Amino acid sequence: MAAAAARAFAIVAGVGPGTGSSVARRFAQSYPVVVLARNPANFTPVVDEINSSGGKALGISTDLSDAASVRAAFDKIAKEFPDLPLAAAIFNPGGGFVRKPFLELTEEEFVAGYNSQARGAFLFSQATLPLLLKGVDQSGEKKLEHPPTLIFTGATASVRGSATFATFATGKFALRALSQSLAREFGPQGVHVAHVIVDGVIDIPRTKEWKFPHPDAKLSPEAIADSYWFLHTQPRTTFAFELDLRP
Amino acid sequence: MAAAAARAFAIVAGVGPGTGSSVARRFAQSYPVVVLARNPANFTPVVDEINSSGGKALGISTDLSDAASVRAAFDKIAKEFPDLPLAAAIFNPGGGFVRKPFLELTEEEFVAGYNSQARGAFLFSQATLPLLLKGVDQSGEKKLEHPPTLIFTGATASVRGSATFATFATGKFALRALSQSLAREFGPQGVHVAHVIVDGVIDIPRTKEWKFPHPDAKLSPEAIADSYWFLHTQPRTTFAFELDLRP
Amino acid sequence: MAAAAARAFAIVAGVGPGTGSSVARRFAQSYPVVVLARNPANFTPVVDEINSSGGKALGISTDLSDAASVRAAFDKIAKEFPDLPLAAAIFNPGGGFVRKPFLELTEEEFVAGYNSQARGAFLFSQATLPLLLKGVDQSGEKKLEHPPTLIFTGATASVRGSATFATFATGKFALRALSQSLAREFGPQGVHVAHVIVDGVIDIPRTKEWKFPHPDAKLSPEAIADSYWFLHTQPRTTFAFELDLRP
Amino acid sequence: MAAAAARAFAIVAGVGPGTGSSVARRFAQSYPVVVLARNPANFTPVVDEINSSGGKALGISTDLSDAASVRAAFDKIAKEFPDLPLAAAIFNPGGGFVRKPFLELTEEEFVAGYNSQARGAFLFSQATLPLLLKGVDQSGEKKLEHPPTLIFTGATASVRGSATFATFATGKFALRALSQSLAREFGPQGVHVAHVIVDGVIDIPRTKEWKFPHPDAKLSPEAIADSYWFLHTQPRTTFAFELDLRP
Numbered sequence: 005m006a007a008a009a010a011r012a013f014a015i016v017a018g019v020g021p022g023t024g025s026s027v028a029r030r031f032a033q034s035y036p037v038v039v040l041a042r043n044p045a046n047f048t049p050v051v052d053e054i055n056s057s058g059g060k061a062l063g064i065s066t067d068l069s070d071a072a073s074v075r076a077a078f079d080k081i082a083k084e085f086p087d088l089p090l091a092a093a094i095f096n097p098g099g100g101f102v103r104k105p106f107l108e109l110t111e112e113e114f115v116a117g118y119n120s121q122a123r124g125a126f127l128f129s130q131a132t133l134p135l136l137l138k139g140v141d142q143s144g145e146k147k148l149e150h151p152p153t154l155i156f157t158g159a160t161a162s163v164r165g166s167a168t169f170a171t172f173a174t175g176k177f178a179l180r181a182l183s184q185s186l187a188r189e190f191g192p193q194g195v196h197v198a199h200v201i202v203d204g205v206i207d208i209p210r211t212k213e214w215k216f217p218h219p220d221a222k223l224s225p226e227a228i229a230d231s232y233w234f235l236h237t238q239p240r241t242t243f244a245f246e247l248d249l250r251p
Numbered sequence: 252m253a254a255a256a257a258r259a260f261a262i263v264a265g266v267g268p269g270t271g272s273s274v275a276r277r278f279a280q281s282y283p284v285v286v287l288a289r290n291p292a293n294f295t296p297v298v299d300e301i302n303s304s305g306g307k308a309l310g311i312s313t314d315l316s317d318a319a320s321v322r323a324a325f326d327k328i329a330k331e332f333p334d335l336p337l338a339a340a341i342f343n344p345g346g347g348f349v350r351k352p353f354l355e356l357t358e359e360e361f362v363a364g365y366n367s368q369a370r371g372a373f374l375f376s377q378a379t380l381p382l383l384l385k386g387v388d389q390s391g392e393k394k395l396e397h398p399p400t401l402i403f404t405g406a407t408a409s410v411r412g413s414a415t416f417a418t419f420a421t422g423k424f425a426l427r428a429l430s431q432s433l434a435r436e437f438g439p440q441g442v443h444v445a446h447v448i449v450d451g452v453i454d455i456p457r458t459k460e461w462k463f464p465h466p467d468a469k470l471s472p473e474a475i476a477d478s479y480w481f482l483h484t485q486p487r488t489t490f491a492f493e494l495d496l497r498p
Numbered sequence: 499m500a501a502a503a504a505r506a507f508a509i510v511a512g513v514g515p516g517t518g519s520s521v522a523r524r525f526a527q528s529y530p531v532v533v534l535a536r537n538p539a540n541f542t543p544v545v546d547e548i549n550s551s552g553g554k555a556l557g558i559s560t561d562l563s564d565a566a567s568v569r570a571a572f573d574k575i576a577k578e579f580p581d582l583p584l585a586a587a588i589f590n591p592g593g594g595f596v597r598k599p600f601l602e603l604t605e606e607e608f609v610a611g612y613n614s615q616a617r618g619a620f621l622f623s624q625a626t627l628p629l630l631l632k633g634v635d636q637s638g639e640k641k642l643e644h645p646p647t648l649i650f651t652g653a654t655a656s657v658r659g660s661a662t663f664a665t666f667a668t669g670k671f672a673l674r675a676l677s678q679s680l681a682r683e684f685g686p687q688g689v690h691v692a693h694v695i696v697d698g699v700i701d702i703p704r705t706k707e708w709k710f711p712h713p714d715a716k717l718s719p720e721a722i723a724d725s726y727w728f729l730h731t732q733p734r735t736t737f738a739f740e741l742d743l744r745p
Numbered sequence: 746m747a748a749a750a751a752r753a754f755a756i757v758a759g760v761g762p763g764t765g766s767s768v769a770r771r772f773a774q775s776y777p778v779v780v781l782a783r784n785p786a787n788f789t790p791v792v793d794e795i796n797s798s799g800g801k802a803l804g805i806s807t808d809l810s811d812a813a814s815v816r817a818a819f820d821k822i823a824k825e826f827p828d829l830p831l832a833a834a835i836f837n838p839g840g841g842f843v844r845k846p847f848l849e850l851t852e853e854e855f856v857a858g859y860n861s862q863a864r865g866a867f868l869f870s871q872a873t874l875p876l877l878l879k880g881v882d883q884s885g886e887k888k889l890e891h892p893p894t895l896i897f898t899g900a901t902a903s904v905r906g907s908a909t910f911a912t913f914a915t916g917k918f919a920l921r922a923l924s925q926s927l928a929r930e931f932g933p934q935g936v937h938v939a940h941v942i943v944d945g946v947i948d949i950p951r952t953k954e955w956k957f958p959h960p961d962a963k964l965s966p967e968a969i970a971d972s973y974w975f976l977h978t979q980p981r982t983t984f985a986f987e988l989d990l991r992p
Contacts, residue, residue, distance in 0.1 A: 105930070106931075118919065122919070126911075133848060167929035170926040173925070174923050176922070181914035222488060223489045234478075238478070241467045241469060241474055242474030243498070248491060249491050353680060353684075356620075356624075361620050370605070412678030414682035416679055421616050421673075425616070425672040428670070429659065432662070433664070436661035436662060718980060718983050721983030728975045735948070736972070740989055741988050743984070744932075744983075
């Protein structure tokens with residue numbers, strides 16, 4: 005799919021070998037896709053794969069919790085897709101959090117959970133919502149097929165603060181608060197804001213060796229991506245806000 | 252689609268002009284569909300529509316909260332689809348509950364909420380789960396395309412007991428408890444049990460006149476049906492348990 | 499305390515060797531107490547203990563899920579305390595539910611969870627709320643010291659439907675729905691309606707032999723009773739609706 | 746009460762004219778109390794009141810979201826109460842958050858919600874938990890009367906992200922995640938960690954003019970303080986984790 009011909013594009017933030025890459029692959033079936041991650045090694049394989057199989061993908065190295073880095077990425081995006089509305093924006097930041105007895109956590113380690121999840125989501129939402137709203141305003145022939153969609157990836161820690169999980173849970177709870185608040189503010193404006201609770205271990209290279217008694221004990225990143233795509237296709241009359249996925 | 256050729260069928264319980272009929276129509280695109288409702292006037296239009304447009308549907312007048320009536324319906328189903336596994340069972344009972352100041356409720360009125368929702372769901376689940384489990388056991392060529400699925404329709408009253416809503420909320424809370432319990436017992440056995448919270452007014456003839464400031468203020472029964480179908484198509488590795496839908 | 503001198507009384511429904519007896523004992527320090535349970539063997543010890551230590555207690559054998567039995571009990575209560583307002587009503591029904599694989603449950607076993615919890619709570623609330631409202635209306639010298647209070651005992655199963663717990667969870671979820679609905683209807687009228695989630699094993703004779711690695715692993719019925727009393731003493735400006743207790 | 750004779754002390758962080766001062770006053774009936782707030786004008790009245798009425802209070806100007814400021818405050822506390830265990834620590838930070846359409850929020854405004862609530866709570870918990878654990882270890886004659894207690898003040902925004910409330914809700918959700926995590930880690934060690942959801946307008950000078958149709962529409966800070974004290978007095982067998990208070 006050529007960007008020239010495309011009527012809208014998608015952005016996936018937080019792309020590693022698991023959910024992020026699968027979501028990028030899934031949305032690339034319909035849109036040019038921009039993928040953001042700090043480390044290019046994380047997005048290069050999926051970018052190459054999409055580009056070499058008839059889709060269009062662009063990777064931009066971005067520190068999602070850093071305002072200047074996010075601004076630079078969206079400047080590049082604005083040049084690449086100057087007048088295109090944004091069909092979908094997915095925020096799927098890697099964890100990278102420390103799990104420790106509470107009294108051994110440093111302030112920096114503790115705050116990292118918030119920065120990665122909630123500060124990152126704030127910067128990403130402020131950058132993408134104006135582009136998503138542009139898609140709502142289209143009309144007639146230029147109208148998008150599906151309502152513009154902003155999806156956040158949650159986890160079990162979004163609804164439960166376990167012992168020694170203070171860092172991750174504070175970040176994920178805060179992310180869920182933000183997504184609720186945005187759903188209530190931007191849903192009536194036509195942007196579908198959703199929060200997906202991914203409740204279990206995802207089947208990626210890093211977890212290959214983790215054995216479970218049950219053959220279907222790990223979530224499939226492709227099936228997670230199908231769920232995100234399904235959320236994107238829901239009509240404005242019937243938005244799902246929250247979906248929980250488990251193996 | 253001829254029943255003879257079909258490899259599985261679906262049952263939709265609680266079919267009126269709204270969600271139930273749309274769900275039946277949606278699942279009839281892939282399966283012969285049995286629709287259950289007390290009053291044939293509620294299911295005859297959708298049964299005729301499906302049968303006259305190339306699908307196969309069978310309506311059976313059933314009081315879902317009455318064990319003998321449910322048993323009679325499933326005897327008829329067993330004769331109609333003797334060896335066929337059940338691909339999907341949807342429990343979508345009509346409300347029909349009284350809303351009154353608490354001290355004016357009769358015991359019968361109060362208990363009606365439970366009977367319609369939780370007793371009905373108990374009888375329906377006990378009748379359908381053995382047929383759904385049959386679909387799990389299939390293998391090789393006879394394997395079903397999607398995991399057998401049991402879906403319950405919830406409402407705002409499933410998670411919030413409002414003033415003067417005691418009857419409906421006790422029924423809907425109990426229904427949600429049952430669906431959680433069944434998901435935990437039968438999910439590991441391969442049956443996808445899900446609960447959908449329909450959080451708003453559905454756009455059906457009865458609510459046509461209800462005006463809202465926003466043009467998309469009512470849930471579309473077709474979009475609800477698409478959500479149920481999506482849940483049905485999820486693979487065993489990645490089941491959603493709960494989905495909330497709002498306009 | 500002589501009933502003649504008392505300005506209000508309390509009723510505790512569902513009294514066995516655990517929470518119910520402790521709650522009765524606690525409220526008997528301030529009020530004459532009526533205790534209700536099906537089996538007199540369950541309430542006789544605490545009734546005797548209260549009466550012999552300067553308090554006043556009356557036990558009435560009552561099937562709380564049977565309207566006629568509840569009516570007979572409240573007729574007796576009306577004779578005993580003809581003009582007294584009700585200061586507090588506590589609904590603390592015994593479990594007595596069957597835990598089984600879902601497909602082995604009979605309809606009767608399943609419905610027993612609802613009858614014991616939600617039907618019982620309905621009958622109890624309809625009988626006590628008029629007496630509690632009488633206490634709100636008092637003024638001046640006759641004013642009660644604390645707002646009239648209606649407390650329901652919940653459990654972990656009030657918020658989580660576990661596998662094979664369908665019977666108990668449907669009853670407890672429904673009870674929580676009812677208590678939310680009553681809090682919203684009667685709170686503004688001055689009755690404090692609260693729901694206490696007792697989340698763990700209670701230290702009673704029946705659980706004496708259950709060993710846990712931690713010495714404080716079992717909830718103390720006296721401490722639970724103190725919590726109920728605390729809820730009763732909250733002023734109208736600052737009602738707690740829900741409290742969760744764990745060891 | 747002289748510090749010399751006291752067997753333990755309490756710390757209240759976030760003291761203004763409302764809940765904080767009432768909590769300080771309530772705990773000062775049993776313990777010397779340290780009150781922390783950025784602006785001395787906020788704590789001076791209650792400190793003076795306690796000291797002049799036979800209690801003992803010490804105010805320390807502290808920026809709770811700044812590690813160096815918190816460290817300095819606890820150095821001062823260590824000098825004042827060198828060997829005393831901490832009986833209770835209450836975290837009750839002022840709001841001071843900006844409410845705006847999401848796209849108008851600056852990053853600094855957004856992060857302020859987290860800093861005030863979750864970063865502050867992190868610093869406060871790391872400083873107080875070692876002192877609270879000291880109280881658990883006491884034995885025999887030196888044993889404290891009540892288990893050491895750490896209480897966090899939540900709000901409606903702790904469980905609901907409303908439109909334009911992104912800043913406050915992300916902070917309050919994160920605070921709740923932290924308190925759950927700490928309860929699960931330190932409860933088994935004997936520290937009672939609790940989270941109180943204060944769900945409504947508190948009756949303080951700033952809200953005096955806010956009129957409501959109902960005379961009891963505002964929460965009383967004294968009754969909130971009584972609830973905190975009640976939580977403190979619960980025995981180790983029966984801790985409440987969460988309590989919601991509404992008018």
